[in-house]
Amino acid sequence: MTRKLSKLIFAMIAMATLLPLAAGAQSKVTLTMVVPNTTNTAAYEQIFAAYKAKTGVSVEIQALPAGEEYGRLMQTRFATKDYPDLFEMDPGTKQYIKFRADETLYDWTDDPIIKRIAPSTVDFQTLDDKIYGIPWGSTGSYGIYYNKAVFKTLGKTAPANWADFVAIAKAAKAAGIIPLYEAVKTGWPLQVFSFAGWTTFVDPAIGDAGVRKLEKNELRLNEIPAFADVLKRQFDLYKAGYTQDNVLSGTYEEQQELFGQGKIAMSAQIPAFMFALEQKFGKQFVTDNVGWFPLPSDKDKGIAMLSPAGQILVPRLTKNYKAAADLVRFMTETANVNILYKVLPGIPVYTEATSVLYPAQADVLSFVKAGKAKINVQNRLSSSFTDYPKLLQAMFIDGNIQSVLTQIDENYRKTGKARLLPGF
Amino acid sequence: MTNVQRQSYPYWFLLPAFAIFALMFLVPTGTGIFYSFTDWNINTEKINFVGLQNYRELFTDKKLVAALWHTLVYAFSVTLLRNAIGLGLALLLNTKVKLRGLFRTVFFLPYMISPIIIGYLFTAIYHPANGLLNGALRLVGLKFMAVDWLNDPRYALLSTIFVDVWRTAGFSMVIYLAGLQMIPTELFESASLDGARYPQTFRYVTFPLIAPSLTINLTLSLIGTMKVFVMILVLTNGGPGYATEVINTYVMTSFSLGLYGQGTAANMLLTLLIVLIGFPVLVLLRKREVAL
Numbered sequence: 001m002t003r004k005l006s007k008l009i010f011a012m013i014a015m016a017t018l019l020p021l022a023a024g025a026q027s028k029v030t031l032t033m034v035v036p037n038t039t040n041t042a043a044y045e046q047i048f049a050a051y052k053a054k055t056g057v058s059v060e061i062q063a064l065p066a067g068e069e070y071g072r073l074m075q076t077r078f079a080t081k082d083y084p085d086l087f088e089m090d091p092g093t094k095q096y097i098k099f100r101a102d103e104t105l106y107d108w109t110d111d112p113i114i115k116r117i118a119p120s121t122v123d124f125q126t127l128d129d130k131i132y133g134i135p136w137g138s139t140g141s142y143g144i145y146y147n148k149a150v151f152k153t154l155g156k157t158a159p160a161n162w163a164d165f166v167a168i169a170k171a172a173k174a175a176g177i178i179p180l181y182e183a184v185k186t187g188w189p190l191q192v193f194s195f196a197g198w199t200t201f202v203d204p205a206i207g208d209a210g211v212r213k214l215e216k217n218e219l220r221l222n223e224i225p226a227f228a229d230v231l232k233r234q235f236d237l238y239k240a241g242y243t244q245d246n247v248l249s250g251t252y253e254e255q256q257e258l259f260g261q262g263k264i265a266m267s268a269q270i271p272a273f274m275f276a277l278e279q280k281f282g283k284q285f286v287t288d289n290v291g292w293f294p295l296p297s298d299k300d301k302g303i304a305m306l307s308p309a310g311q312i313l314v315p316r317l318t319k320n321y322k323a324a325a326d327l328v329r330f331m332t333e334t335a336n337v338n339i340l341y342k343v344l345p346g347i348p349v350y351t352e353a354t355s356v357l358y359p360a361q362a363d364v365l366s367f368v369k370a371g372k373a374k375i376n377v378q379n380r381l382s383s384s385f386t387d388y389p390k391l392l393q394a395m396f397i398d399g400n401i402q403s404v405l406t407q408i409d410e411n412y413r414k415t416g417k418a419r420l421l422p423g424f
Numbered sequence: 425m426t427n428v429q430r431q432s433y434p435y436w437f438l439l440p441a442f443a444i445f446a447l448m449f450l451v452p453t454g455t456g457i458f459y460s461f462t463d464w465n466i467n468t469e470k471i472n473f474v475g476l477q478n479y480r481e482l483f484t485d486k487k488l489v490a491a492l493w494h495t496l497v498y499a500f501s502v503t504l505l506r507n508a509i510g511l512g513l514a515l516l517l518n519t520k521v522k523l524r525g526l527f528r529t530v531f532f533l534p535y536m537i538s539p540i541i542i543g544y545l546f547t548a549i550y551h552p553a554n555g556l557l558n559g560a561l562r563l564v565g566l567k568f569m570a571v572d573w574l575n576d577p578r579y580a581l582l583s584t585i586f587v588d589v590w591r592t593a594g595f596s597m598v599i600y601l602a603g604l605q606m607i608p609t610e611l612f613e614s615a616s617l618d619g620a621r622y623p624q625t626f627r628y629v630t631f632p633l634i635a636p637s638l639t640i641n642l643t644l645s646l647i648g649t650m651k652v653f654v655m656i657l658v659l660t661n662g663g664p665g666y667a668t669e670v671i672n673t674y675v676m677t678s679f680s681l682g683l684y685g686q687g688t689a690a691n692m693l694l695t696l697l698i699v700l701i702g703f704p705v706l707v708l709l710r711k712r713e714v715a716l
Binding site for chain 1: 465466467468551552553572574575576577661662663664665666667677679680681682683684
């Protein structure tokens with residue numbers, strides 16, 4: 001009896017051990033791609049389905065909280081060697097420094113993909129003659145997205161200057177429409193106003209030389225009056241009642257809902273806002289109703305802030321890194337980047353790709369063509385405006401702009417020091 | 425077996441437990457103390473000893489000072505409220521009230537639910553426009569009290585405190601109930617014969633005899649609430665701004681920024697704070713315990 005029982009137990013243990021092994025042997029490689037949770041994944045799903053049909057390799061999409069937190073989470077995963085197979089990241093070579101690219105990331109410098117990318121984008125992605133990130137997406141813009149139907153009701157068009165902008169807000173408020181929605185609780189959307197305002201107000205004041213000084217830590221952020229002025233303008237709009245009630249509980253999700261319902265006139269937002277609206281209210285809504293303009297200056301329409309296409313990074317310390325690199329090559333084939341631009345229209349970074357732009361994107365392009373556009377200051381600096389959303393939340397609470405500026409400056413220098421940047 | 429062998433014999437049984445304790449607690453604490461004196465961060469390959477620099481930077485950081493204050497307010501408020509409510513419920517449910525078994529389960533139930541789920545639940549309940557709480561307040565004509573509970577810095581910390589009290593009062597109740605049920609009924613009978621009324625019975629019989637329960641409840645509650653993290657993270661993420669930032673959310677931010685040395689130093693401060701507050705409280709309470 002005891003021997004029988006022993007045999008039975010042994011057989012059960014053997015089965016429990018061998019079954020998962022057998023199952024594992026049958027399954028093909030599954031790659032994991034990490035993206036921010038604001039990403040419209042429809043294009044990925046189509047491309048990955050085609051890749052699975054071709055190679056049998058599955059790709060799993062992992063969405064992590066967007067914004068500053070996304071970068072932090074990815075850095076933490078790198079620090080703990082918990083690498084995904086590939087991941088989306090903000091554009092620019094700053095990310096190479098953050099992730100210590102020369103040690104951890106796949107080097108694309110001599111890959112044939114690079115020859116199919118617009119030269120200006122290649123330049124933007126090159127650091128010390130090396131390219132570690134493959135551009136993915138399109139050139140977009142932070143700025144003011146407005147509801148054209150609401151503007152029509154108000155008898156308004158895109159503002160010619162700051163006074164016009166305030167007049168639109170005033171008219172919207174009088175009509176019972178939220179002039180400008182601020183997603184204070186969500187946090188990250190709060191940054192958009194001042195980053196979009198930077199190109200209109202701060203760049204003309206400090207010039208490229210000023211930005212270079214910031215890069216070398218030779219200029220303090222809290223000593224730039226034009227930057228303080230941008231924050232003051234944002235706060236003054238709130239104090240004047242041109243934002244929604246319960247401003248501190250404003251969320252990105254509610255912002256999309258109310259914008260789509262025609263209850264909001266304007267939103268300082270990123271390009272992904274349009275794609276989120278498209279998912280909720282359809283392509284026609286975005287085509288017919290969403291317009292864009294930069295933050296206007298006191299004298300003119302202002303300068304567009306361009307956000308370069310994001311990038312895909314492949315950690316080379318994973319066992320699947322070659323498969324991940326192959327996937328990126330597949331993703332960047334012309335047919336597949338066209339899928340991307342069909343789902344997420346935008347100004348393409350791949351030379352042979354085609355895209356039908358939304359009217360809001362055509363608005364951005366008109367500023368680019370007029371030479372009235374500049375790249376996001378975040379992408380021109382190696383350090384970061386760390387904890388910026390929380391500091392802006394604090395500004396909405398106590399209105400102490402100088403204190404907020406001081407902390408922004410401290411965090412900027414602290415981050416530069418932690419990243420071992422020269423001059424910090 | 426020699427006398428020495430006989431005396432050392434029981435200690436061998438302690439060895440496995442001590443080994444696990446050392447591995448899981450002493451070693452991490454020791455390495456934590458070491459790293460808190462280094463410049464360890466996500467961008468450096470080599471870790472350097474920097475003395476007290478991390479601690480100096482912490483004390484000059486207004487955010488940490490605010491986080492310390494919020495942690496203390498949170499810990500003491502939750503501890504006092506949950507014990508007061510827990511004791512009240514225990515006294516009530518220690519009588520022959522109808523359905524007391526059901527009530528005991530109902531009051532204990534929130535403690536069984538994950539703080540994350542409770543956090544999400546209360547995010548909806550506290551919603552300023554569509555939340556259950558403000559809806560109820562408006563319904564009974566208290567519209568002026570329908571505020572933005574989690575996003576107005578004046579109420580945010582208070583709102584998180586209330587949620588934790590609601591969640592944990594049932595746990596305190598169970599410990600007090602156990603203490604109450606250990607008191608011999610003869611003591612109440614003799615107090616009654618002596619003409620003692622309820623307040624006197626409570627003051628001179630009940631309260632001294634549930635001292636061990638009080639010790640356990642206060643100590644566990646103080647230590648647990650000083651380590652608060654999940655509830656704050658889910659309900660407010662330390663915001664709006666830094667209005668509900670506590671030490672653990674500060675530590676999380678430091679770690680997520682890759683400032684591991686600084687984050688570890690902040691963690692050490694929390695450990696020190698728990699020892700400095702928890703230990704004297706424990707000693708004081710143990711002194712006044714009355715042996716049954």
